Amino acid sequence: MVKGCEIAGWGTSLPARTVRFGDEVRYRIEDDVSHLDMLAEACERALQHAGITANEVDLVLGASAAGVQPIPCTAALVLERLTLTGHAAAFDVNSTCTSFITALDVASRYLDAGDHETILVFAGDVGTRFLNPDQRESFELFSDAGAAFVLRRSAGAGPERGVVATAQRTWPAYAHDTEIRGGLSRSPAQRFAETDPADYLFDMDGRRALLGMMRVLPEFFGDFHRTSGISYDDVALWVPHQASAALGPMLDRLGIPVERRIDEVGDFGNMVSASVPFMLARALDSGRVGSGDLVILCGTAAGLTANILALRL
Incomplete structure (x- = not known):
């Protein structure tokens, strides 16, 4: 049985700064930009793409592997950047690199059950700020980026999504x-x-x-x-x-x-x-x-x- 939900909008955030290792390109967050800045930018672009404001969101799911700080959850901090007057709940889902997939599964269940109508899911990390330069394999592998999707409960018309x-x-x-x-x-x-x-x-x-x-x-x-x-x-x-x-x-x-x-x-x-x-x-x-x-x-x-x-x- 399909757990009905539709993608209403999406947005990404990618640092302008790049480094090269041979033929490969990596994106590294600028020194004056924070993890929270990057996540909020992706979310704002997703909301704009969906044609809604943060006040219309019922739930914000954070899906970063490493959060901004231990307490509160990163989803709450992102929600604070998006609105101070909304009604959304906010919490994090973490399965490290595949956290977005886990969060999308969770979101689809809320939407299909009718508990929520509109959910914002974001993911993104500044992994390069945790890298050990002595471990070349990982030091030359990672990039920083953010991404966000707005999901809505399926309207029910047409083929199931x-x-x-x-x-x-x-x-x-x-x-x-x-x-x-x-x-x-x-x-x-x-x-x-x-x-x-x-x-x-x-x-x-x-x-x-x-x-x-x-x-x-x-x-x-x-x-x-x-x-x-x-x-x-x-x-x-x-x-x-x-x-x-x-x-x-x-x-x-x-x-x-x-x-x-x-x-x-x-x-x-x-x-x-x-x-x-x-x-x-x-x-x-x-x-x-x-x-x-x-x-x-x-x-x-x-x-x-x-x-x-x-x-x-």
């Missing part, structure tokens, strides 16, 4: 392959002087993370397609998390056709939680997909978590 099927699973044996250990209760700020400064920087065992992904994804994707009844021929476009240069070989292994998938790691890098919604917005802006198309949003995240969601536009 919304979330057709979803799956999410975590393999805890790989929980520490990708992490930032410091900053919250495990290693609070007042203990910074007595802890390892590297605990406050991004740490990734890239080889182990890749091997874990290659072990679990084929079965995960296979189960999803069997239980959902969605064939590869049904899908207009796969929008995967732009995790690394290994994306192409992994998509080949899953049997996903080159002409119906997005692989722009070389041009944009890994945008963490913004990766999937940013690429979906680009596909919509370019007309690569449109009304009635079935798209699949998918990817892996720290945890090790995998997400897949089929959306009828």
Whole structure:
């Protein structure tokens, strides 16, 4: 059963500053711009695209991998930037790099149940402010970006639009392959002087993370397609998390056709939680997909978590 929802608008925020590593381009947030600035800009553009104001939003879902501050939630801080007079609830959903997919699933359930009519979902990270220059693999991989979507409850007329099927699973044996250990209760700020400064920087065992992904994804994707009844021929476009240069070989292994998938790691890098919604917005802006198309949003995240969601536009 389709969980009815429609995309009413979208917006993105991309830093003007770029750096190059060989032939690859990465986007790095400007020194005088904050994470909150970037997220608010994407949300404002999404609201404008939808033709509404923040006061018309019922719920704001934050889907960043790393928030602006521990308390309050990032969604509340973004809502403060958008309006001081609205009626929306606000909370965060976090499955790290695939947080947007999880949040979209949550939003579709609220909309389909009739609990809300209009939901704003945003994602975005300033991962480059957490990078360790001594870890070249990750230091040269990440970009900063923000993306936001306005979702509405389906009107009911015409073909059904919304979330057709979803799956999410975590393999805890790989929980520490990708992490930032410091900053919250495990290693609070007042203990910074007595802890390892590297605990406050991004740490990734890239080889182990890749091997874990290659072990679990084929079965995960296979189960999803069997239980959902969605064939590869049904899908207009796969929008995967732009995790690394290994994306192409992994998509080949899953049997996903080159002409119906997005692989722009070389041009944009890994945008963490913004990766999937940013690429979906680009596909919509370019007309690569449109009304009635079935798209699949998918990817892996720290945890090790995998997400897949089929959306009828």
